[in-house]
Amino acid sequence: MKIIKRLFINFRARKRVLAITDGFIVAMAALIANFPLPLFADRIARPDLLVTIVLSVGCCFGGLLYCGVYNKLWRYFKGVDYWCCIKGVVFGILVSDIFMFLASGHAPWEFSILHGLVAMAGICLFRYLFKNMLDTLITKTRQKGGPGKRVMIIGAGSACRILLREIKENRLDYSSKNSDNPTLLPVCLIDDDRRKLGKVYGGIPVVGSSLDIPNIAAQEKIDLIIFAIPSCPPKDRHTILNICNKTGLPVKVLPFIGSLLDASSVGDGSTNFIGQIRDINVEDLLGREPVKFDNSDVRNFIEGKVCMVTGGGGSIGSELVRQIARYNPKQVIIVDIYENNAYEIQQEMVMEHGASLNLVTLIASVRDYQRMNCIFKTYKPDVVFHAAAHKHVPLMEHSPMEAIKNNVMGTFNVAFLSMFHRVHKFVMISTDKAVHPTNVMGASKRCCEMIVQYLAQQKKSETEFVCTRFGNVLGSNGSVIPLFKRQIEQGRAVTVTHPDIIRYFMTIPEAVSLVMEAASIAHGGEIFVLDMGEPVKIVTLAENLIRMYGKVPYKEIPIKFTGLRPGEKIKEELLMDEEGLQKTQNKLIFIGRQIEIDGNKFIGQLAHLRDAARQNDVDLAVKTLREIVPTFTTPEEFNSKILPRN
Numbered sequence: 001m002k003i004i005k006r007l008f009i010n011f012r013a014r015k016r017v018l019a020i021t022d023g024f025i026v027a028m029a030a031l032i033a034n035f036p037l038p039l040f041a042d043r044i045a046r047p048d049l050l051v052t053i054v055l056s057v058g059c060c061f062g063g064l065l066y067c068g069v070y071n072k073l074w075r076y077f078k079g080v081d082y083w084c085c086i087k088g089v090v091f092g093i094l095v096s097d098i099f100m101f102l103a104s105g106h107a108p109w110e111f112s113i114l115h116g117l118v119a120m121a122g123i124c125l126f127r128y129l130f131k132n133m134l135d136t137l138i139t140k141t142r143q144k145g146g147p148g149k150r151v152m153i154i155g156a157g158s159a160c161r162i163l164l165r166e167i168k169e170n171r172l173d174y175s176s177k178n179s180d181n182p183t184l185l186p187v188c189l190i191d192d193d194r195r196k197l198g199k200v201y202g203g204i205p206v207v208g209s210s211l212d213i214p215n216i217a218a219q220e221k222i223d224l225i226i227f228a229i230p231s232c233p234p235k236d237r238h239t240i241l242n243i244c245n246k247t248g249l250p251v252k253v254l255p256f257i258g259s260l261l262d263a264s265s266v267g268d269g270s271t272n273f274i275g276q277i278r279d280i281n282v283e284d285l286l287g288r289e290p291v292k293f294d295n296s297d298v299r300n301f302i303e304g305k306v307c308m309v310t311g312g313g314g315s316i317g318s319e320l321v322r323q324i325a326r327y328n329p330k331q332v333i334i335v336d337i338y339e340n341n342a343y344e345i346q347q348e349m350v351m352e353h354g355a356s357l358n359l360v361t362l363i364a365s366v367r368d369y370q371r372m373n374c375i376f377k378t379y380k381p382d383v384v385f386h387a388a389a390h391k392h393v394p395l396m397e398h399s400p401m402e403a404i405k406n407n408v409m410g411t412f413n414v415a416f417l418s419m420f421h422r423v424h425k426f427v428m429i430s431t432d433k434a435v436h437p438t439n440v441m442g443a444s445k446r447c448c449e450m451i452v453q454y455l456a457q458q459k460k461s462e463t464e465f466v467c468t469r470f471g472n473v474l475g476s477n478g479s480v481i482p483l484f485k486r487q488i489e490q491g492r493a494v495t496v497t498h499p500d501i502i503r504y505f506m507t508i509p510e511a512v513s514l515v516m517e518a519a520s521i522a523h524g525g526e527i528f529v530l531d532m533g534e535p536v537k538i539v540t541l542a543e544n545l546i547r548m549y550g551k552v553p554y555k556e557i558p559i560k561f562t563g564l565r566p567g568e569k570i571k572e573e574l575l576m577d578e579e580g581l582q583k584t585q586n587k588l589i590f591i592g593r594q595i596e597i598d599g600n601k602f603i604g605q606l607a608h609l610r611d612a613a614r615q616n617d618v619d620l621a622v623k624t625l626r627e628i629v630p631t632f633t634t635p636e637e638f639n640s641k642i643l644p645r646n
Contacts, residue, residue: 029118060092155229164202250550301520302327311388313341366410396441397566439567456525466522471504
């Protein structure tokens with residue numbers, strides 16, 4: 001047995017054993033075929049039979065080799081592989097008959113037909129019996145090695161069946177990072193198609209619908225749930241995963257169908273689904289369709305242009321760089337004050353695009369007017385994406401002057417220089433916190449929007465100015481999700497500021513795609529707003545994340561309410577009352593109506609704000625900011641209007 005196991009480990013040795021076995025089967029088939037031959041024709045004499053055996057063994061080996069039979073592992077033979085065996089034998093027998101005819105002037109075709117049939121049957125039967133024997137041996141070995149994880153699979157479609165076959169064949173043991181994890185033992189299938197109820201796929205029965213998941217999981221003592229419906233619409237996926245979360249069990253998913261098809265191929269042309277099982281992403285729980293954008297508009301806008309991205313090393317700025325690089329720009333200029341982030345995105349782009357992308361990475365601050373002016377003079381950008389900003393609300397409450405200097409003055413510098421140097425389009429990244437702001441960061445971003453709208457109203461300007469406004473971005477620097485994950489992984493309490501706090505969420509690629517789409521269709525002065533679906537309660541997000549880790553909220557992982565942070569709102573908004581909404585060609589993107597800015601008054605207020613910032617006079621600066629942004633209110637005043645309604 002040990003010798004056989006060693007042969008199994010070495011693929012070349014297995015091929016040799018299989019080839020020798022095939023040769024033996026072909027030789028024995030010749031002897032067997034020669035016995036009933038007198039019923040049809042004359043029996044072949046021993047000398048001729050010996051020559052025939054040698055020729056047929058050699059030719060059949062060549063035919064099987066040519067048909068790729070020896071490139072397959074024995075245990076994974078399928079119907080098409082048996083057909084390859086048949087073709088290989090037919091090819092070998094025909095070639096050996098040709099040699100016999102050329103050597104002796106005749107070929108015993110009756111013998112050849114019988115010989116071929118027996119050889120095909122023997123070779124195919126050997127593989128079939130050996131495959132079953134090996135499957136039985138592995139199953140017994142698994143049972144001796146431990147019970148394994150009891151698995152419920154949701155979805156009884158084609159992906160599930162492939163997954164079951166791979167688990168049965170043990171092509172890949174499921175393991176996140178620890179090779180000591182037990183193997184998977186599928187126990188039951190769940191499917192909402194009532195016609196499948198009671199049916200058996202791969203030896204595993206369909207026992208109920210998604211509504212039955214909690215009860216069945218308890219009855220069957222399930223250890224792990226696998227969501228195996230790659231093409232499931234996001235809304236249905238959201239509903240089913242929320243039901244799964246009620247079980248308190250770890251849930252793994254197969255990725256969306258597009259990702260699955262991209263990554264499913266392995267060396268022999270088959271699929272590798274087990275290797276793609278992953279943890280649930282928070283995006284899976286948002287419950288809405290990913291926003292789609294018109295790539296043709298974006299390509300026409302970006303292709304052949306010099307594009308500058310300020311804050312190009314940040315989470316939004318770096319994704320802007322990635323997406324811009326796909327559309328064949330003339331040049332991409334990354335501007336960032338933080339050298340580590342700038343270096344990381346620079347190296348990523350070099351690895352991804354090499355010399356095909358004309359990339360320039362500059363360390364500079366948007367606060368430095370002269371430095372930015374030199375950059376504009378040198379590189380003459382056609383499009384400027386302004387993502388540089390301080391965005392962390394509590395930190396800016398403690399350091400309000402930095403928000404004013406970086407956000408307001410930095411935006412004025414870059415926007416004014418864009419107009420002065422006749423940049424074609426200037427696109428500013430804004431935030432929902434700019435709407436009825438309750439903190440310095442939000443008020444500074446609203447002031448930035450006003451700067452952009454003011455410059456858009458200048459009739460002599462050749463630059464088209466546009467703002468894009470969206471909510472929280474999943475996975476961005478400072479996002480709550482990474483904090484929650486760290487707390488759960490360390491077994492600490494998950495900290496949520498308030499049980500009623502809600503936020504809009506979108507993915508980084510969606511946010512950046514909005515920016516790109518807005519830039520391509522903008523005519524100047526617009527504020528583009530994305531319909532982000534229903535807002536999400538932060539405490540619900542925390543509970544779902546805890547369940548995703550297989551833990552029970554409030555028991556295994558507590559949730560601690562710490563109180564609202566300085567400047568924090570209970571609820572964010574995407575649109576001010578006076579802005580209204582105008583539809584665009586994309587049904588999920590809207591335009592807020594441009595608000596007229598009193599130029600003389602606004603410029604005077606900006607000058608006062610600049611002077612206060614230079615003097616680091618916090619009280620005067622914040623007072624001036626409140627004058628510029630009349631909707632700037634205190635969080636207590638705003639939240640008192642919201643909380644009684646919840």
